[in-house]
Amino acid sequence: MVPLWWYILLGVVLFVIGAAGVLLRRNILVVLMSLELLLNSVNINFIAFGRQYDDFRGQIFAIFVIAITAAEVAVALGILVALVRNKSTLKVDDVTMMKG
């Protein structure tokens, strides 16, 4: 039997790696992939706690997270294609149209 904190530890490690990708990488595509990694580490936590406390709501929330992630990726990649067509760049620090 695998103890609960092993799963949480795996979630923590994947979350930190994904956050490093979001904060440090320069390529927008890799930033989006790291975002997927973050959401997956959260899913591991949801399902681990759902198993531990014998509650289906963990799995149901994970299903919703996956559905919303699919929508987010579709919109983000549409924006990315429009961005590359208009500004022909893939670097996060070149996208300053909103003066952020």
Add this chain to the structure above:
Amino acid sequence: MDQGFFLLFATVAVVAALMVVVARNPVHSALALMACFLQISAIFIMLGAPLLAVIQIFVYVGAIMVLFLFVIMMIDVREAVLQRFLPGGNLPTLVLLVLLGIEMLVLVLRSDRFSVTEPVATRGGDAIRQLSTTLFADYLLPFEAASVILLAALVGAIVLARKESG
């Protein structure tokens, strides 16, 4: 036995996740992410959620990664390959990440709430049937909202990626 399999899957998942962040070529990042998702779906099976494991493979490995690879093929990624990380000023970010990791580790390891080994209770019977009953009875409204969000995202992606006609 279980613990050995968990360690195997977790190690491969962490190594693949590191590859995602470190790889120079976005195609390599995408393939490493695919490997990581496969390990995570194996971990879902170990957690007694086979439906989630199948959804993970269908949606992430089957749909999202193919979408990523399509976009990588559509656009020219070669000019972005030269510089991997944001130039300069990485130290505060690294300190922030290390602090985040240490905080979460301390929180998990020093709390006795997470150290219980056995599940609180085990419910027998048909798990997927009970899951779908809960999903379609108690969570029907969020389910419909999620489907409307998916439809809106579909239309939005088409509108965003369309070539300007005039």
